Amino acid sequence: MITSQHTAEFLQHRAGASPRISAAEAALERRSVRKFTDAPVSEELMEQLLTLVGRAPSAYNVQPWRFVVVRDPVLRQALQGAAYNQPQVGNAPVVIAIYSDMEDALAHVEEIVNPGLDAAKTADTVAMLRRTFGGMTDEARAVWGNAQANIALGYLLLLAETEGLATSPMLGFQPDQVKDILGIPASATVTALIALGWPDEEGYASHRHDIQRVASFR
Numbered sequence: 001m002i003t004s005q006h007t008a009e010f011l012q013h014r015a016g017a018s019p020r021i022s023a024a025e026a027a028l029e030r031r032s033v034r035k036f037t038d039a040p041v042s043e044e045l046m047e048q049l050l051t052l053v054g055r056a057p058s059a060y061n062v063q064p065w066r067f068v069v070v071r072d073p074v075l076r077q078a079l080q081g082a083a084y085n086q087p088q089v090g091n092a093p094v095v096i097a098i099y100s101d102m103e104d105a106l107a108h109v110e111e112i113v114n115p116g117l118d119a120a121k122t123a124d125t126v127a128m129l130r131r132t133f134g135g136m137t138d139e140a141r142a143v144w145g146n147a148q149a150n151i152a153l154g155y156l157l158l159l160a161e162t163e164g165l166a167t168s169p170m171l172g173f174q175p176d177q178v179k180d181i182l183g184i185p186a187s188a189t190v191t192a193l194i195a196l197g198w199p200d201e202e203g204y205a206s207h208r209h210d211i212q213r214v215a216s217f218r
């Protein structure tokens, strides 16, 4: 059983520790990996990793991302079916479903207000958030929330790499089936599935645009 005390201890320990590799090295070395060894990934390590992922920023600090960590082989088998039978879903020790749940975030909007604010500023912020999101269509809110959850996805891929874990992010799945299998609310948006484990292949050599192709400096 992992308690918030364990998480606090981990964060304290982690703050002073160097990562296994740096973020820059992880960015250069990360590749999608679709074959994993049989070595398990502990629930404790997953909780620690997701604790760091939860440090991702989001607009208004809404943090609409939610995670389902799937280790159960029967559930992973079912998810593989929902993911067009992509083999990495069945053979990874862990599959994470990351989704955005704006309804849950807005039902508890006071949770996201900085506790350092005084009562009047807290009330103003809550009212502003309710006005902002209440004025959007359900669809626009879902798109907005999914964009925030993708920030957490990027954090997850990079942070996993710094710990020596390999990942395979996926959009190739049928979201309604994934929601049914995992009990994710119908109104939520499934951002990605991520197969995760210890690598048993290098993955394909990746290529990227030159910086001049995608950035301009003025």
Ligand SMILES: Cc1cc2nc3c(=O)[nH]c(=O)nc-3n(C[C@H](O)[C@H](O)[C@H](O)COP(=O)(O)O)c2cc1C
Binding pocket: 030, 031, 032, 033, 086, 169, 170, 171, 172, 173, 192, 203, 204, 205, 206
């Ligand atoms: C959001 C997202 C969805 C993806 N969906 C799939 C997928 O369904 N199946 C798959 O095999 N790879 C998938 N990929 C992997 C990409 O093809 C891969 O990241 C890209 O070709 C770059 O290669 P690299 O990850 O090895 O650097 C996805 C990647 C991302 C970021």
